[in-house]
Amino acid sequence: MRRSDVPTPALLVDIDILDRNIALMRERAAGLGVKLRPHAKAHKCVEIAQRIMAAGAIGISCATIGEAEAMALGGIGGILVTAPLVSPDALARLGRLLLRHADIAVVADHPASVAQLATAAGAAGRRLDVVVDVDVGMGRTGCLDIADAVALARQVAGAPALNYVGIQAYWGNLQQVSPFAERARLIGVQVDRVRAVIAALESASLPPAIVTGGGTGSHGIDAATGLFTEIQPGSYLFMDSCYGTISISENDNPFAPSLFVAATVVSANKPGRVVVNAGWKAFAADSGKPVALRGGPPGADFRFMGDEHGALDFPGEGGPAHGATIEFLTSHCDPTVNLYSVFHVVRGEAVVDVWPIRARY
Numbered sequence: 001m002r003r004s005d006v007p008t009p010a011l012l013v014d015i016d017i018l019d020r021n022i023a024l025m026r027e028r029a030a031g032l033g034v035k036l037r038p039h040a041k042a043h044k045c046v047e048i049a050q051r052i053m054a055a056g057a058i059g060i061s062c063a064t065i066g067e068a069e070a071m072a073l074g075g076i077g078g079i080l081v082t083a084p085l086v087s088p089d090a091l092a093r094l095g096r097l098l099l100r101h102a103d104i105a106v107v108a109d110h111p112a113s114v115a116q117l118a119t120a121a122g123a124a125g126r127r128l129d130v131v132v133d134v135d136v137g138m139g140r141t142g143c144l145d146i147a148d149a150v151a152l153a154r155q156v157a158g159a160p161a162l163n164y165v166g167i168q169a170y171w172g173n174l175q176q177v178s179p180f181a182e183r184a185r186l187i188g189v190q191v192d193r194v195r196a197v198i199a200a201l202e203s204a205s206l207p208p209a210i211v212t213g214g215g216t217g218s219h220g221i222d223a224a225t226g227l228f229t230e231i232q233p234g235s236y237l238f239m240d241s242c243y244g245t246i247s248i249s250e251n252d253n254p255f256a257p258s259l260f261v262a263a264t265v266v267s268a269n270k271p272g273r274v275v276v277n278a279g280w281k282a283f284a285a286d287s288g289k290p291v292a293l294r295g296g297p298p299g300a301d302f303r304f305m306g307d308e309h310g311a312l313d314f315p316g317e318g319g320p321a322h323g324a325t326i327e328f329l330t331s332h333c334d335p336t337v338n339l340y341s342v343f344h345v346v347r348g349e350a351v352v353d354v355w356p357i358r359a360r361y
Contacts (some may be wrong), residue, residue, distance in 0.1 A: 032219075
């Protein structure tokens with residue numbers, strides 16, 4: 001199959017660009033002196049996780065128990081679930097993974113969670129590694145006060161069937177702040193907080209063996225602090241139009257887009273406009289509109305026209321023909337991936353594989 005023959009709308013991933021992005025982040029992490037535990041929430045695909053692990057990552061970060069299940073059942077180790085598991089369903093599923101001897105660790109940010117995790121691990125006859133989640137300005141999850149983080153670490157260390165292994169500090173709200181200097185300044189404020197947390201833990205004889213965090217937009221800044229032992233970037237694999245407009249390091253953005261949504265022109269009746277079969281159901285729209293690339297007319301502007309359709313308005317005459325394929329760069333790669341069941345893997349004009357997106361749920 002040629003890439004232009006894929007039934008649309010479809011999610012395409014260019015395998016050569018993907019592999020270059022994987023290799024580049026591996027080289028950057030090595031140069032920065034940190035380990036890599038890239039985030040599966042970006043791709044939700046065992047085949048991509050396998051490529052990341054083969055390139056030298058120590059494991060995979062997961063946002064949900066569903067992602068962790070898919071990765072573990074696909075043979076992936078070094079899993080860290082980066083959001084607290086609290087519901088009875090999530091804890092039961094964690095217990096089943098432990099019974100299967102999955103190589104998995106979790107985070108906690110509340111005393112009640114520690115007791116729940118200890119029960120789940122004890123019932124499975126396992127010792128479970130636990131990372132203390134620290135709120136570093138997002139206001140989402142994590143211990144709010146340094147004293148709370150120390151108390152929670154002490155509770156984990158003393159709990160049966162649990163191992164206290166470190167802390168998590170992730171500032172997702174700062175990943176795309178521009179310009180780069182302002183991003184670095186804002187991160188610096190939170191770095192001081194992390195440094196204080198680590199000092200308090202060391203004073204309590206609870207030094208963190210793991211300090212984990214860092215995303216695509218902050219990994220270089222985070223690693224340069226000397227505090228982090230590992231980083232959790234995800235979007236670098238695919239990139240999107242939002243990341244494409246910022247500097248990843250001080251003067252450049254070395255990662256290239258590898259992920260595209262293919263759509264078909266289903267109407268070309270109006271001059272200066274074509275309609276494609278991709279709308280709200282084909283693109284995540286929380287970060288803006290997709291950008292027409294391959295096959296798109298110069299200067300085209302996308303408009304959502306409902307669940308199944310989108311319009312491309314463009315200056316001048318001509319434009320894509322009825323039935324033509326246009327490939328788009330999405331504005332937010334992670335939730336766009338979650339809308340599809342498979343990646344069509346392309347190399348040049350050829351479709352070379354199809355990878356299931358197993359961890360959508």
